[in-house]
Amino acid sequence: MTEQQTITTPTHVRPDDDQRAPGAAAGRVLRTALWVVLVVALVGNMAASVAGVAWSGHVALGGLTAACVGALAVSHLQARRGARP
Numbered sequence: 001m002t003e004q005q006t007i008t009t010p011t012h013v014r015p016d017d018d019q020r021a022p023g024a025a026a027g028r029v030l031r032t033a034l035w036v037v038l039v040v041a042l043v044g045n046m047a048a049s050v051a052g053v054a055w056s057g058h059v060a061l062g063g064l065t066a067a068c069v070g071a072l073a074v075s076h077l078q079a080r081r082g083a084r085p
Contacts (some may be wrong), residue, residue: 027075027079038072
């Protein structure tokens with residue numbers, strides 16, 4: 001590299017945490033929690049199937065799974081539009 005060449009910051013590099021919107025960290029925590037709850041609900045539903053739990057347990061875990069999927073979809077769409085809650 002010669003002295004005349006300069007190094008520029010690529011435009012696709014994400015800014016540091018301190019330069020992001022104030023709610024961005026909270027959004028990441030929420031999405032992480034939703035993913036954890038989703039996995040736990042899915043595993044719990046599979047375990048309930050093996051254990052022969054009544055249908056009410058499956059309905060409860062299925063509702064929790066659907067709620068998590070819906071919340072993750074909303075979070076994703078808001079992130080795509082740039083509107084952080």
